[in-house]
Amino acid sequence: MSDTHAQTVAFVRETQIPPAPPPASETGVVKWLRENLFSNAANSALTIAALAVIFLVLQNTLPWILNGVWTTNSLAECREILQGKTGACFSVLTERWNQLLYGFKYPSDAYWRPNLALVLLLFAAAPVLFFDLPRKLLIFTAIYPFLAFWLIWGGTLMVPVVALLGFAAAAAVFQTFSKSSFAIAFFGAIAAAFAVWILGGLLIPEGASENAWLSPVPSRDLGGFMLNLMLGVTCVSLSLPLGIALALGRQSDMPLIKWMCVIFIEFVRGVPLITLLFVASVMLAYFFPPESTVDLFLRVVIMITMFSAAYIAEVIRGGLAALPKGQYEAADSLGLDYAQAMRLIILPQALKISIPGIVNVAVGLFKDTTLVSVISMFDLVGMIRGPILASTEWNGVYWELLGFAALLFFVVCYGISQYSQWLERRLATDHR
Structure with a gap:
């Protein structure tokens, strides 16, 4: 009886059964292929067709x-x-690399100057792009534009120093009067900057550039991909604050300010950039005093900045419109004035919403810098279309040069795109 009873008692394990490995179709590369490329019949057909196209392209290009x-x-x-x-x-790339990067007139013994300016740009942009860094680094960011100007153009150091002092005076005046009246602070800052610049220009002796530490390089000698980078960085940096001001002006309660911004934005957005570049090359000099000789680089920067600022203004206006009315009411309930509400509550949220649109404008602007070749500025595309292909040694080389230009622009634009995606993930504070 005891033996029969012992055989009918259920067996209970004292240890856990080790987990079995997942099926081969549910792990690793097989799972990724099944879920992403061969999930159904339509996706499988598209995958096979895409692989066939890639094979044909590589078969002819490799x-x-x-x-x-x-x-x-x-x-x-x-x-x-x-x-x-x-x-x-x-x-053609190994022989003409210097012309593709620096133009054909920039002194070869001064290539270290734009190279150093590019390296310093990375340090200057770091505290702006990665806001976890110490805020003290912004001091170098503020000084960098004037230092880069002196490195690339050379000449006397007094010119960038006077320009820096003008901006410093404008910032001090604006900080002093901003709490009492925004308009007085704004126009007072402009007046202070121009006063310092005029006085500083009178104090700089004639011929100072001839005895300068760095030999002066005129703007007409700039060229190559260096010119594209300079135009892109300068115009994007200037158009963002100008676009914010235009977007706020378009939503202003003052009719004069509002309609001035509306007319400017709609007019600039309705004119092709190439037309504005021709205006910068031919007509913009007529708006300055007769004896003044305004540099072509400066005129092009003015026009491209105006063009991109109009588009950025509309992008930011969309971000402002996306904010609920309660955000403005919250600022009023805290007793904040207009400038404080915009700086602390409204603009941070609107700019976060507008990141994809701003990056889209920035990438398009950087690619549009190649249009300066139509007004005889020898940027990267201008060098390819002009001096290089016009030479008897390399007449007929197209794919190599244009492919090199496409690679440079792709690296920069892809880097901007990846940074914007990282920034969106970093600022993703909403509930999901």
């Missing part, structure tokens, strides 16, 4: 790239080495 020639002095020598085989003539 031999051209891998058989490329890098050490010749002309296109004719490339063709002699290739002897009818498919291959690129990358020798």
Whole structure:
């Protein structure tokens, strides 16, 4: 009886069964392929078609790239080495790299100056782009534009110093009178800046640039991808605060300010950028005093900044419109004035909403800097279309040069896009 009873008692395990591995179709590369590329019949067909297109493209481009020639002095020598085989003539990049990056007139012994300015740009932009860094680094950010101007253009150090003192005087006046009257502070800051600049210009002796530490380089000698970077960084940096001011002015309760901003935004957005560049090249000098010679680079910066600021203003206006009315009422309930409410409550939220649109305008603006080649400014595309392809040694080389230009612009624009996505994730404070 005891034996029979012992055989009928259920067995209870004293240890846990080890977990079994998941099926092969539910882990690793197989799972990713099944979920993303072959989840259904339509996706499978599209995946196969895309792989076929990629195969055909690589089948024709890889031999051209891998058989490329890098050490010749002309296109004719490339063709002699290739002897009818498919291959690129990358020798144009190794021989003309300095013209593609710096233009054909910038002094070769001064290449270290724009290189140093580019390295310092990374340090100056870091506390602005990554706001977890110490705020004390913003002091160098404020000084950098004047230091970069002196490095690239050279000449006497008094010019950037006087410009810096003008902005410092404007900031001091604005900070002093901003609590009493915004309009008085704004126009007082402009008057203080111009007073310092005029007085400083009178104190700079004639011929000071000839005995300067860095030899002066005129703007007409700037070129290559360096010119595109300078225009892009300068115009984006200036158009963002101007766009914010235009967006706030368009929503102002003062009719004169509002309609001035509306007319400016709608007019600039309705005119092609290439038209504004021709205006900068031909007509803008007529708006300055007769004896003054306004640099072409400055005129182009003014027009491109106006163009991008109008688009950024509409992007930011959309961010302001997306905020609920309760945010404005909350600012009023705290007893904040207009400037404090905008700086502490409204604009931080509106700018966070507007990040994708602002980055879209910035990327488009950087690519549009290539349009300056139509007004005889030898940027990267201007160098390719002009001096390089016009030479007898490299007449007929297109894909190599244009592919190099596309690669440079892709690296910069892709970096901007990735930073904007990181910033959106970093500022994602809403509930999900």
